[in-house]
Amino acid sequence: MNPSAAMKDGSQLRQKEMIAEHYSRLAHSPHTGEKSVYTFVPGNLTELVRSFDLLPVLPEINALQSAMRGKSKDYIAIAEKLGHSEDVCTYVKCDVGMKRSGNLGPTGEHLPDPDLLLLSYTGCFTFMKWFELLKEEYKAPVAMLHVPYQAEGRITTAARDYVVRQLKESVIPKLEQVSGRKYDEDKLKEMLARSSRAEDDLVHVLESAKHRPSPIDAYFGGVYYIGPIFTAFRGTEEAVGYYRALRSEVDERIAMGKGPVTPDGEMERERFRLVVEGPPNWTSFRQFWKMFADEGAVVVASTYTKVGGVYDNGFRHDPERPLETLAEYCLGCYTNLNLPTRVDMLCRYVEEYGADGLLVNSIKSCNSFSAGQLMMLREVERRTGRPAGFVESDLVDPRYFSAANIKNRLESYFQMIEQKRAGGAA
Ligand code: SF4
Numbered sequence: 001m002n003p004s005a006a007m008k009d010g011s012q013l014r015q016k017e018m019i020a021e022h023y024s025r026l027a028h029s030p031h032t033g034e035k036s037v038y039t040f041v042p043g044n045l046t047e048l049v050r051s052f053d054l055l056p057v058l059p060e061i062n063a064l065q066s067a068m069r070g071k072s073k074d075y076i077a078i079a080e081k082l083g084h085s086e087d088v089c090t091y092v093k094c095d096v097g098m099k100r101s102g103n104l105g106p107t108g109e110h111l112p113d114p115d116l117l118l119l120s121y122t123g124c125f126t127f128m129k130w131f132e133l134l135k136e137e138y139k140a141p142v143a144m145l146h147v148p149y150q151a152e153g154r155i156t157t158a159a160r161d162y163v164v165r166q167l168k169e170s171v172i173p174k175l176e177q178v179s180g181r182k183y184d185e186d187k188l189k190e191m192l193a194r195s196s197r198a199e200d201d202l203v204h205v206l207e208s209a210k211h212r213p214s215p216i217d218a219y220f221g222g223v224y225y226i227g228p229i230f231t232a233f234r235g236t237e238e239a240v241g242y243y244r245a246l247r248s249e250v251d252e253r254i255a256m257g258k259g260p261v262t263p264d265g266e267m268e269r270e271r272f273r274l275v276v277e278g279p280p281n282w283t284s285f286r287q288f289w290k291m292f293a294d295e296g297a298v299v300v301a302s303t304y305t306k307v308g309g310v311y312d313n314g315f316r317h318d319p320e321r322p323l324e325t326l327a328e329y330c331l332g333c334y335t336n337l338n339l340p341t342r343v344d345m346l347c348r349y350v351e352e353y354g355a356d357g358l359l360v361n362s363i364k365s366c367n368s369f370s371a372g373q374l375m376m377l378r379e380v381e382r383r384t385g386r387p388a389g390f391v392e393s394d395l396v397d398p399r400y401f402s403a404a405n406i407k408n409r410l411e412s413y414f415q416m417i418e419q420k421r422a423g424g425a426a
Contacts, residue, residue, distance in 0.1 A: 009249060009261040010245070010249055011224065011225070011242070011245065011246040011249050012221075012224045012261075014242060014245065015224050015225075015227040015228055015242065016224075018227075018228055018233060018238060018242065019061075019106075019227060019228075019231060019232075020106070020107055022055075022231070022232045022233075023105040023106055023107045023109065023111070024107055024109065025055065026055055026057060026105065026109075026111055026112055027105065027107065027109030027110055027111065027112075029055060029112045030112060034053070034054075034055055035054050035055070035115040035116075035178060035179060036054065036055045036056070036057050036111075036112050036113075036114055036115055037049050037054045037055070037056055037057065037114065037115065037116045037117075037118050037175075037178070038056075038057045038058075038059060038114040038116070038117050038118065038131075038134065038140075039056055039057070039058065039117075039118040039119075039120055040058065040059070040060060040119075040120055040122065040127055041058055041060050041061070041230050041231075041307060041308040042120070042122040042123060042124070042307050042308060042330075042333040042334070042335040042336065043120035043121070043122030043123075043145070043147050043329075043330035043333055043335075043336070044056065044058070044120060044230075044234075044308065045118065045120060045145070045167075045171070045326055045330075046232060046233070046234040046235055047188055047191035047192055047195060047234060047235035047317070047326070048167075048171070048172075048175065048188060048326060049118065049175065050191060050232075050235060050236070051183075051184055051187045051188040051191055051235075052175045052176070052178075052179040052181050052183075053179060053181065054115070054116075054175065054178065054179055055232065056231070056232045057111065057112075057114065057232075058230075058231055058232070059091070059095045059130070059134070060091050061230075061231055062094075062095060062098060062105060062106075062111070063090075063091040063094040063095050063098070063395070063396050064091075064282045064395065064396060065105070065106040066094055066098055066106070066396065067094065067282035067283045067285075067395070067396035067398075068106075068282055068283075068285060069106060070283075071098070072090070072094045072097075072282075072283060072396040072397065072398070073283075073397070073398050073399075074097065074101070075093065075094045075095075075096075075097025075098050075100075075101060076090055076093045076094055076097055076396070076397055077097070078096070078097035078100050078101065079092070079093035079094070079096040079097045079100075080093065082096065082100075084096065086365075087365065087367075088365065089126045089130075089365050089366060089367070089368075089395075090365045090394055090395050090396045090397040091130075091395055091396060092126060092129070092130045092133070093397075094396045095130070095134075096133060096137070099134075099137055113138050113140065114134070114138055114140045115140065115141075115178050116140060116141055116142075116143060116174060116175070116178045117131050117134055117135060117138070117140050117141070117142045117143070118142075118143050118145070118171070118174075119131045119142055119143065119144045119145065120145045120147065120330060121144065121145065121146050121147055122147045122330055122333050122335055122336050123147070123149060123333065123335035123336035123337075123368065124335055124368035125368070126367070126368060141174065141178070143170060143171050143174035143175070144166075144170070145163065145166050145167070145170075145171055145330070146162075146163075146166065147163055147330045147331055147336060148162065148163075148331070149336060149338070150331060150332075150336050150337055150338055150341065151338055152338075153337075153338055153340060153341045155328055155331045155332060159327075159331055160324060160327045160328055160331065161327075163326075163327035163330060163331065164323045164324055164327045167323050167326065167327065168323065185322060188322045189319040189320075189322055190319070191234075191235030191236070192235065192317040192318065192319040192322055192325060193319040194235050194236065194237065194239065194240050195229075195234045195235045195239075195316075195317040196316040196317050196318070196319065197240050197243075198228075198229055198234065198239045198240050198242075198243040199229070199309075199311045199315075199316050199317065200316070201243035201244055201246065201247040202225065202226070202229055202243055202246075202311060203311050203312050204247050204250075205225055205243070205246055205247055205250050206218055206222070206225070206301070206305065206311075206312055207312065208250045208251075208253075208254060209298075209300040209301060209353055210300070210352065210353055210354070211254050212270065212354070213257070213258070213259040213267075213269075213270040213298070214259065214260060214270065214273065214298050214300050215250050215253035215254050215258055215259065215260060216250060216253075216260050217260040217262065217267075217289075217292075217293075217298050217299050218299050218300055218301050218302050218305060219276045219280065219299035219302040219304065219305070220262075220280065220285075220288075220289040220292070220299065221260050221261070222299070222302055222304070222305040223280060223304070223305070225246060225305070226305050226308060228242050228243075229243070229308065229309070230307075230308035230309070234317075235317075259298065260298060262289065262290070262293035263286045263289055263290055263293065264290065264293060267293055267296065267298065268296075269296050270296055270298050271295060271296030271297065271414075272295065272296060272297040272298070272356050272414055272417055273297075273298055273300045273353065273354060273355045273356050274292075274297055274298070274299050274300065274355055274356060274357060274358070274359050275299070275300065275301045275302065275346060275349045275350050275353065275355045275357070275358045275359070276299045276301075276302040276303070276304070276358075276359050276360075276361060277302070277303045277304075277342075277346060277358060277359070277360045277361070277373065277376065277377075278303070278304065278360055278361040278362055278363055278366075278369055278370075278373065279304045279307075279361070279363055279366065279369065279395055280304065280361065281361070281393040281394060281395065281401050282395055282396050283394075283396060283397070283398040283401055284393075284398070284401045284403065287403060288393070288401075288406070291403075291406065291407055291410055292410070295410070295411075295414055297410075297414065300349075300353040300354070300355055301349035301352075301353045301355070303334055303342065303345065303346065306333075306334040306345075307333060307334045307335055308333065309329060309332070309333060310332050310333065310334055310337075310345075313332075315328065315329070315332055317329060335368065335369075339372045339375065339376060342372075342376060343376050343379045343380060343383075346358055346376065346380045347380055347383050347384055350380065350384045350386055351384065355386065356386060356387070356417045356420075356421075357381075357384075357386040357387040357388055357389065357413075357417055358377060358380045358381070358384075358386070358388040358389075359388070359389045359390075359391070359413065360373050360374075360376070360377050360388070360389070360390045360391070361391050361392070361393060362390065362391070362392045362393075363392075363393065363394055363395055364392060364393070364394045364397070364400045365394055365395065365397065365400075366395060373390075374390070377390060386420070387413070387416045387417055387420055389409065389410070389412075389413030389416070390409070391405075391406045391409045391410065392406075393406060
């Protein structure tokens with residue numbers, strides 16, 4: 001199907017516009033004098049960066065946008081020719097190839113070189129290697145924020161204080177240097193208060209999937225919903241407005257008893273309710289989504305929508321403790337949680353969202369996310385008594401999206417759910 005003909009709801013269109021406006025602002029920054037900071041989605045310090053009037057750039061978002069526009073295949077080929085092996089995370093290769101091809105963003109405009117690489121190291125070792133490469137490519141300064149892994153399954157005071165110390169002694173001085181401005185705590189507090197308001201509305205939207213039928217798809221639709229808050233907008237008025245409008249849109253769908261909007265329009269009948277672990281495939285995103293929608297399968301909760309912040313456990317940015325709250329945010333991202341905590345979270349989702357089971361989309365080149373997924377799958381199956389399924393694809397490398405294979409596996413999984421239901425009813 002022609003992706004441009006796909007159905008979109010109002011919020012999807014609005015988030016697309018917001019992100020396009022941000023890219024356009026970046027493209028014009030050499031003329032406006034605005035400076036940019038490259039950083040990562042998990043553990044991003046958007047409010048802090050923007051409190052210095054610096055613009056965030058997220059290389060993971062650039063990579064997935066390139067994949068959705070069909071550019072990633074060529075970018076990956078360029079990186080492989082440079083010597084990056086097949087096993088390297090495809091986000092990294094796509095980013096390197098994009099840089100070598102003129103660094104054109106999704107609007108087709110040139111993205112500015114970074115004035116600073118803000119390496120927030122949150123749970124994935126690849127982040128470090130990725131920014132080592134970018135340091136070479138751009139000869140840009142690096143600010144490193146080391147976020148300790150939540151090995152004990154909780155945020156310790158020592159870990160939080162360690163992150164706060166780095167913010168004070170290393171990250172803020174670098175941001176001051178690059179921006180030429182002094183740290184303004186009042187401005188940061190205002191931004192954090194706005195983050196908290198947007199986070200309340202985002203959680204309301206995600207939790208709306210507890211309704212039957214679910215008014216949203218919390219994975220395929222969910223990636224649109226997290227767009228503004230995971231990219232450059234946390235702490236802005238635009239984000240507050242977006243999430244308020246999204247919340248009303250979803251409340252309206254609940255009131256009318258409507259299911260989610262899929263690429264082919266509204267889903268008429270909800271047949272399966274799933275929890276999904278692992279990022280989506282971006283090169284065949286709509287085709288992948290359609291395989292679920294055609295079967296009446298709705299994702300009611302996903303872990304991918306928590307990589308840039310886990311808010312449905314009650315965490316909110318707290319303007320009264322600005323640096324402590326940023327530290328706790330970084331420590332609490334999904335990528336930084338240990339495997340038992342991830343299993344607890346998945347089991348909770350299966351129970352609370354009334355799901356038929358757990359489906360894992362394992363990403364070939366994401367060693368960080370894929371590690372432990374089979375253990376997680378078995379453990380969730382054992383604890384909830386509901387069937388689990390497993391498919392494999394990749395983030396942005398189209399060579400690893402085998403549509404026929406995935407479709408077969410999904411069909412078998414849906415049959416398994418039906419058999420289980422029939423057994424339960426017997
Ligand atoms: S979490 Fe996975 S996709 Fe993200 S940088 Fe690490 S390896 Fe790559």
